[in-house]
Amino acid sequence: MKVVDCGRARLYDIVGEVFAAAGRRPAMIELGVHKGDNALRLMEALRPRHSVLVDAWSAEALATYSHFDKLPPWILPLTAFERYFGGSLSDQATFDRTYETACQRFAGRGDVEIIRADTISGFAQVRDSHGDGAFDFIYVDANHQYEYVLRDLLYYQHLLSADGVMMLNDCCHSQKGMNQNLGVLEAVGNFMKRADFTPIALTSTDMSDLIIAREGSAVAKALDAAIDASDIGFVEVMPQMLPAAHIRVSPAGKTRVSFA
Numbered sequence: 577m578k579v580v581d582c583g584r585a586r587l588y589d590i591v592g593e594v595f596a597a598a599g600r601r602p603a604m605i606e607l608g609v610h611k612g613d614n615a616l617r618l619m620e621a622l623r624p625r626h627s628v629l630v631d632a633w634s635a636e637a638l639a640t641y642s643h644f645d646k647l648p649p650w651i652l653p654l655t656a657f658e659r660y661f662g663g664s665l666s667d668q669a670t671f672d673r674t675y676e677t678a679c680q681r682f683a684g685r686g687d688v689e690i691i692r693a694d695t696i697s698g699f700a701q702v703r704d705s706h707g708d709g710a711f712d713f714i715y716v717d718a719n720h721q722y723e724y725v726l727r728d729l730l731y732y733q734h735l736l737s738a739d740g741v742m743m744l745n746d747c748c749h750s751q752k753g754m755n756q757n758l759g760v761l762e763a764v765g766n767f768m769k770r771a772d773f774t775p776i777a778l779t780s781t782d783m784s785d786l787i788i789a790r791e792g793s794a795v796a797k798a799l800d801a802a803i804d805a806s807d808i809g810f811v812e813v814m815p816q817m818l819p820a821a822h823i824r825v826s827p828a829g830k831t832r833v834s835f836a
């Protein structure tokens with residue numbers, strides 16, 4: 577696994593280059609779309625032939641943020657994220673607005689399919705209409721709590737082709753992550769014990785992004801070789817070290833991944 581000195585957008589370019597070099601126009605899924613900004617960036621980098629965007633756009637979907645009646649002191653209340661979402665998270669109108677923004681952004685595009693559903697209802701719809709193994713790239717960025725991420729990974733792996741790539745957002749252990757009750761890093765650690773995936777690249781940033789692919793697959797080797805050939809700085813570590821990753825913040829405020 578390479579711990580790379582770049583952000584997620586640079587990794588999108590690497591994934592896009594690897595698909596292009598293999599003559600593949602990928603089909604992609606994004607789980608958790610919000611206003612569609614990231615979907616658009618992914619489309620620019622990957623040039624997909626088809627994109628499926630799945631989001632509940634519902635206040636109810638965020639109700640699982642914490643399972644406890646009394647919010648533990650290390651978790652910020654949902655009101656802390658109102659600015660990002662553009663309104664109260666208990667008001668459905670906030671999500672209706674972001675849904676409208678995403679719809680307008682991709683209006684008239686036959687290559688973009690928007691599914692307003694929780695990821696598991698969405699999975700059933702996508703599997704029915706496209707079938708297993710139909711996708712080359714899946715970006716996992718919906719509910720960030722442990723059980724939900726693990727469930728998304730365990731379900732959606734079936735929609736990924738043998739040479740497909742998954743990418744997870746906010747895959748870190750950090751103060752900021754704890755404040756948001758993130759379970760992404762822990763979930764992917766569990767997933768990799770249950771499935772034949774291996775980590776390829778982890779960004780050395782807070783709220784890190786992680787690329788995973790099937791162990792021994794051609795795409796896993798091609799991604800690794802593409803990062804080797806790029807100008808991206810990296811440190812290589814054993815894949816088994818992934819669950820130990822945590823973010824260390826320097827006195828000057830610089831964030832870095834540490835395994836110590």
Ligand SMILES: C[S@@+](CC[C@H](N)C(=O)[O-])C[C@H]1O[C@@H](n2cnc3c(N)ncnc32)[C@H](O)[C@@H]1O
Binds near residue numbers: 612615632696
């Ligand atoms: C962090 S935002 C996604 C941001 C986007 N991927 C980006 O990078 O800009 C998370 C999104 O996941 C959606 N979401 C949360 N839980 C969900 C679930 N169980 N099923 C579907 N969508 C969900 C929320 O509505 C929200 O829009």
